[in-house]
Amino acid sequence: MQDFNVWLFDGFETLDAFGPVEMAGALDEEYLPKCYSFFGGIVKSAQHMRVDTLPHTAMDTAGILLIPGGLGTRPLLRDSAYISALSQIAKKAPYVLTVCTGSALLAATGLMDGKRATSNKLVFDWVSTLGGGVTWVRRARWVKDGKFYTSSGVSAGMDMTLGFLYDRHGKEAAEAVARYTEYIWNSDSGNDPFADHI
Amino acid sequence: MQDFNVWLFDGFETLDAFGPVEMAGALDEEYLPKCYSFFGGIVKSAQHMRVDTLPHTAMDTAGILLIPGGLGTRPLLRDSAYISALSQIAKKAPYVLTVCTGSALLAATGLMDGKRATSNKLVFDWVSTLGGGVTWVRRARWVKDGKFYTSSGVSAGMDMTLGFLYDRHGKEAAEAVARYTEYIWNSDSGNDPFADHI
Numbered sequence: 001m002q003d004f005n006v007w008l009f010d011g012f013e014t015l016d017a018f019g020p021v022e023m024a025g026a027l028d029e030e031y032l033p034k035c036y037s038f039f040g041g042i043v044k045s046a047q048h049m050r051v052d053t054l055p056h057t058a059m060d061t062a063g064i065l066l067i068p069g070g071l072g073t074r075p076l077l078r079d080s081a082y083i084s085a086l087s088q089i090a091k092k093a094p095y096v097l098t099v100c101t102g103s104a105l106l107a108a109t110g111l112m113d114g115k116r117a118t119s120n121k122l123v124f125d126w127v128s129t130l131g132g133g134v135t136w137v138r139r140a141r142w143v144k145d146g147k148f149y150t151s152s153g154v155s156a157g158m159d160m161t162l163g164f165l166y167d168r169h170g171k172e173a174a175e176a177v178a179r180y181t182e183y184i185w186n187s188d189s190g191n192d193p194f195a196d197h198i
Numbered sequence: 199m200q201d202f203n204v205w206l207f208d209g210f211e212t213l214d215a216f217g218p219v220e221m222a223g224a225l226d227e228e229y230l231p232k233c234y235s236f237f238g239g240i241v242k243s244a245q246h247m248r249v250d251t252l253p254h255t256a257m258d259t260a261g262i263l264l265i266p267g268g269l270g271t272r273p274l275l276r277d278s279a280y281i282s283a284l285s286q287i288a289k290k291a292p293y294v295l296t297v298c299t300g301s302a303l304l305a306a307t308g309l310m311d312g313k314r315a316t317s318n319k320l321v322f323d324w325v326s327t328l329g330g331g332v333t334w335v336r337r338a339r340w341v342k343d344g345k346f347y348t349s350s351g352v353s354a355g356m357d358m359t360l361g362f363l364y365d366r367h368g369k370e371a372a373e374a375v376a377r378y379t380e381y382i383w384n385s386d387s388g389n390d391p392f393a394d395h396i
Contacts, residue, residue, distance in 0.1 A: 015220035015379060018247065022213035022352065025245030033246050042250055047223030048231050049216065050250035052240055121380065153380035154220065158353075181213060182319065182351035182392045184384055194380045 003063025004031040005093075007056070007086065007102075009038070011072020014047040016099035019158040020066050026177045027165055031064065038082060046070045056085055065093035068157070069100025069120060076105060077130070083108045095147050097164060099157030103150040107131025115145040120153035121194045139195040141186055152192060159186045201261025202229040203291075205254070205284065205300075207236070209270020212245040214297040217356040218264050224375045225363055229262065236280060244268045254283055263291035266355070267298025267318060274303060275328070281306045293345050295362060297355030301348040305329025313343040318351035319392045337393040339384055350390060357384045 004024045006017050017035075024031040037043045040055030067086075076082050087109035090096050098106050100120040104127050106112055113133030118140040120127065128136040137143050142151035142160035144167070151160035162185050166174035178185040202222045204215050215233075222229040235241045238253030265284075274280050285307035288294050296304050298318040302325045304310055311331030316338040318325065326334040335341050340349040340358035342365070349358035360383050364372035376383040 013220070014216050014223065018212050018216035021245050021247060022211070025212065035247065047219050049219060049233065052248035052250060122378065153378075155356075155379050155381040179392070180320065180351075181353050183353040184382070184391060186382055193382060194377070 001029060001032045003060050004033045005059055005063040005065050006033060006035045007037075007065060007067045007089075008035050008043045008051060008053050009072045009076060010044050011046050011070050012043070012068045013070035013100055013154055014045040014049050015154050016068030016070060016102065016157055017045070017066065019155065020097060020099065020161040022181060023158055023161040023165065023177055023183075024064070026180050027169065027173060030169070034063070038085065046072065056089065059089060061089055061092035062094065065090055065096045067096065067098045067102035067105055069098070069102040069104070069153075073101045073105050077108050087111060093147070095149065095164070097149045097151075097157075097160065099151050099160070100153045101127060103127065104130050106148070106150070107134050112148065115148060116143050117145065117148065117150040118143045118152055119150065122153065139192050140189060141192045142189045144189070152194060158183060160189075162187065163189055199227060199230045201258050202231045203257055203261040203263050204231060204233045205235075205263060205265045205287075206233050206241045206249060206251050207270045207274060208242050209244050209268050210241070210266045211268035211298055211352055212243040212247050213352050214266030214268060214300065214355050215243070215264065217353065218295060218297065218359040220379060221356055221359040221363065221375055221381075222262070224378050225367065225371060228367065232261070236283065244270065254287065257287060259287055259290035260292065263288055263294045265294065265296040265300035265303055267296070267300040267302070271299045271303050275306050285309060291345070293347065293362070295347045295349075295355075295358065297349050297358070298351045299325060301325065302328050304346070304348070305332050310346065313346060314341050315343065315346065315348040316341045316350055317348065320351065337390045338387060339390045340387045342387070350392060356381060358387075360385065361387055
């Protein structure tokens with residue numbers, strides 16, 4: 001099994017993290033979800049969930065990296081030691097998945113320069129001022145560019161994770177997870193019903 | 199704000215709990231999600247998430263009660279002290295929401311006797327042998343009967359919670375949450391694409 005590393009911080013959006021965890025964790029014996037934060041210990045989501053985490057220094061960087069978004073991303077964008085630690089880990093990860101404003105954190109590392117990405121539609125105009133070298137895609141449920149998968153807001157993370165499973169394990173595996181979780185999968189990464197709400 | 203009490207146990211299905219938490223928590227200033235377990239402390243989901251909980255004796259029973267499902271429900275069904283504690287709390291709660299096999303736990307309390315309910319479609323035949331007095335509805339994304347909302351598997355909990363918000367706070371409130379979470383809401387409780395997978 002490969003680690004599925006979830007990068008948490010205070011004020012993360014609950015479903016940004018746990019939607020993808022459900023989808024990856026539901027694929028038989030492939031991924032082992034583990035939660036990390038900068039210092040480890042209890043981290044509190046924007047919806048008051050208290051989640052126990054390991055310190056980021058304990059992470060096996062051969063695992064997949066998932067970065068959720070949420071209001072908690074804002075202060076972190078200005079914390080250079082934090083962004084530097086995230087950068088080291090994201091550089092080593094074989095795949096990096098972001099949900100919502102998690103792509104803002106990833107863009108701050110500079111690793112997305114010259115790459116295509118998307119983000120939450122309600123704050124798209126703000127996000128798209130960040131990471132000068134990123135090509136921000138407005139209409140997309142999720143975007144894949146090399147090893148980077150970035151998704152739109154909150155629930156889009158589940159569609160993206162199923163897309164990731166599809167790319168890596170095939171259609172049958174992704175559809176088996178959607179069936180197990182009784183999830184009505186929007187499997188078309190270009191189908192973004194929320195792009196018009198900007 | 200009203201407490202939104204999440205009843206957790208080892209082996210709960212991650213999204214069963216956190217999908218509804220996201221939806222209820224995203225409605226401005228209405229619900230305060232709080233996690234409980236029988237003894238309190240760290241509880242581990244089926245997908246290895248470690249969540250900090252309060253003991254059930256500390257719960258404000260005037261809050262909404264959410265019962266997720268998951269493989270962890272199986273041993274609990276045979277634990278009469280556990281079911282008795284859940285029964286006391288579910289009796290007092292103004293609304294009880296269950297996801298997946300959470301309805302099996304609720305049925306074990308006897309409170310659903312004479313009422314309609316649904317559950318996960320993959321294990322529907324098993325669940326429907328439980329709670330002799332319950333009318334199990336096979337084709338339903340979710341079922342409302344009085345103060346009880348029961349949903350199908352995993353992702354159906356999000357559709358149900360939005361349905362609950364619709365019933366209690368109106369269409370505009372439910373749609374605002376779906377938009378904020380970029381969730382493609384299946385708002386028809388009778389539209390159950392997974393009923394045929396049984």
